[in-house]
């Protein structure tokens with residue numbers, strides 16, 4: 001018997017809405033979970049997914065992708081990458097796995113909620129595949145680092161990080177819980193798939209795949225390229241949703257969700273991808289600077305996608321563009337300075353050649369970010385190591401949970417963006433972060449940052465030792481300079497007498 005081609009039966013097979021007789025529509029799709037904003041179900045049935053696939057096709061392709069990634073890993077297992085890799089590259093791996101692996105698993109529940117509660121059958125179909133994608137990503141990114149745990153226990157943080165109170169993970173959880181775990185199906189599709197995955201995961205995964213291949217880590221490169229092919233499919237869930245909202249007079253709601261998620265994604269990526277690309281990746285392996293990646297992947301492509309869908313550029317676009325030159329340099333310096341509080345070895349990335357590169361990519365770097373690094377370098381050379389460590393915690397933002405920072409040098413003008421709400425004073429690092437809070441104060445008001453917890457006496461003893469214990473950092477896991485400070489020697493004027 002001849003089989004129909006996919007196009008002849010696809011539309012009928014995914015027309016899975018019916019008229020409920022035993023429950024009301026609101027009971028079947030509770031508004032707080034579906035988030036359909038009063039738009040009639042017939043309008044949601046117009047949802048047209050740009051990427052069409054069927055279950056047999058999906059399984060066949062996924063099986064091939066998995067076989068490919070696992071066989072590259074098996075083939076290269078004995079190539080001693082771990083022993084020969086630049087320490088900065090190993091730090092990139094540790095940082096990436098900790099920040100991403102279990103977040104992928106959480107994303108599978110976000111996809112599952114879109115699959116259950118969206119009123120759009122086509123969206124439910126795509127989200128079913130998205131859910132399975134994310135489970136695959138979690139499994140891959142837990143399995144791949146596992147072989148390294150025996151050699152270096154910082155790799156154990158691939159699994160441990162999300163279960164800890166490390167400051168970086170408090171920031172990551174606050175963001176991901178907001179964007180993908182606590183919004184309705186429609187909000188999640190805009191925030192997670194459109195704002196976050198279309199732009200930012202593309203950059204982390206494609207950018208890092210390029211750097212990995214340059215660094216000779218073909219296992220990691222094939223792993224994250226394999227993941228990215230799934231992401232670029234299910235990232236398309238949000239576009240048609242925005243289209244339906246705009247056509248049904250709900251542009252403002254779509255815009256607000258986009259603006260919140262985009263700003264929050266930017267803050268997190270400034271600390272995750274920024275340092276990796278501009279400081280950790282060995283100079284000879286860098287393809288583009290972080291800013292160049294951002295301009296190519298986010299500014300050009302994302303801007304076009306937003307405008308094509310009938311939305312506007314977010315109101316903060318100018319300050320976002322300005323921050324591209326600044327934020328991640330400060331985040332990097334902060335991570336290096338507070339290095340005992342992270343599960344990887346921060347690579348300073350400020351040797352004479354690297355500083356030259358930074359100045360070329362970010363004109364003015366030497367007179368701003370370079371100056372505190374001058375002081376740090378002098379202290380290292382003079383053996384005053386105690387001065388290269390912090391004595392206090394930084395002031396962190398009540399939205400992104402990351403340090404409030406400013407550009408050092410002659411123009412130093414650190415600025416706090418405070419807000420009084422129901423008798424509590426909140427501190428924000430930027431106008432964008434304060435604005436996110438103001439959109440839904442009830443959602444955010446109860447959260448305590450690590451510093452709030454410290455001041456509330458929840459961290460004991462109230463010193464670095466207590467903080468490390470609270471963050472779950474055991475000996476052997478605590479971070480230190482990736483190159484053991486050897487990079488500073490290049491700045492020594494008098495050769496060191498042996």
Ligand SMILES: [Fe+2]
Nearest residue numbers: 104107134137
């Ligand atoms: Fe994923």
Ligand SMILES: [Fe+2]
Nearest residue numbers: 107134197231
């Ligand atoms: Fe995803």
